[in-house]
Amino acid sequence: MLDISDLHANVSDKPILNGVSLHVPAGEVHAIMGPNGSGKSTLAYVLSGRPGYQVTEGTARFLSRDLLAMEPHERASAGLFLGFQYPVEIPGISYLQFLRESLNAQHRARAQAELSAGEFIKLAQEQARLLGMDSEMLKRPVNVGFSGGEKKRAEMVQMGILEPKFAVLDETDSGLDIDALRIVGEGINRIMRAPDRGVLLITHYERLLEYVRPDRVHVLMNGRVVRSGDIELARDLEREGYAEAAA
């Protein structure tokens, strides 16, 4: 589903990714772990097309299409979703308006019928309920005045509404308390665990992986995948630290 091969990328002319290769088949959840500065977030931004992240070598294909040749909004319409590590505030625009316009833009790009205001509100309220978010919050400006945990939960509500084929989740677990972590973990399973969907889960900690059991765990260090394994690898990392486990 997602095929990354020998990917190199720079940020401000500094090499951050130094040859990442990854293959995530449909139906699987892969976790990427790694210390600070190892290139995890850069990988997420490169996959979603953030300006300022230059790919210098290698390829990334998504559902057999050249992902790197697509604009960010085209990647979204193709079914790619990025869960932001630091969700962005947009004053003056309510969550309902933001997500309805986004979803309908994706539907237009895929030549699907658009949702009416009523249909959309029903969908949004249902997704908010499933993730334990007060649906009144959807009337507020995007992420304005939300706590760190509320923003992360709202990212998952967005994912539930947009129903991507593939999600790259960048430290979705940071800033969540234990109960919220469980709810978010269940949300990821409910929305993304399907034979035709996939997830790349970027995290520092092993705890979220106890809720969202990954099929594979990869360790990223210095812009490269240095080790891959199953969930036992994540448990080793939690116990021994990166330096030890990746050696």
Add this chain to the structure above:
Amino acid sequence: MTAAFPARSQEEWRYADLEALKPVWDQFAEPMTLTVGPREKFEEVWLAGAEDVQLRRVRLSLGAGAKARIFALNNAPVYGRIEVEVSLEEGADFELMGANIGTGVSTNEIVTIVKHLGVDGRSRQTVRSVLNGKAIGSYLGKVEVARGAQHSDAEQSIKAMLLDRGAAANCKPELEIFADDVKCAHGASVGELDPVQLFYAESRGLDPASARALLLEGFVMGLWDSARDRDAIRSASSEALRRVV
């Protein structure tokens, strides 16, 4: 007796379209006077009309502990001016949220003079301008803190978005402080949309043009988030924005 016609050498008229003003000056020469009594609350929404030249000149006095909030859309086809001179007694609170939305060769300006006369007063002015073509949008904001008006807390936030090379924004904060224990802050920026917000919107599926339009809407609509009665000003500004973007 009609007040003398303003001259460009007067600071508060520096960016005005005096030619457009001349024929209608008699109607606007005298500012309207409003008084909000002690501990009373006042909130008003000012919408733009359809006339080529539109002025609103108000002198507002706030008694001790009074609160006033004004939400103003300035969007005249030729010349629009919103002018508020406000005096704050002890503990009074004044907020102005204003937008200049200009197109063509229009001039729209917001001018405030905020006088902190008593202690513990609080004032906020937030002005957003969206301009295309050769439109001019200005904000001139003066804050005067009188001797003895300790713990005055004044803040101005001014931002402008220019959509064409010929458009121009002026912002001029001015402080005159005669007390030594006060907080007066101001920030101004003229520029581009936030690239991080743009990327966030595009990553959700909006093409660059739609993302820009949405963010410009938010740039202005954020002003009205706290208004009690915001439907009319929201729809008037979204209509004005549609003509500009």
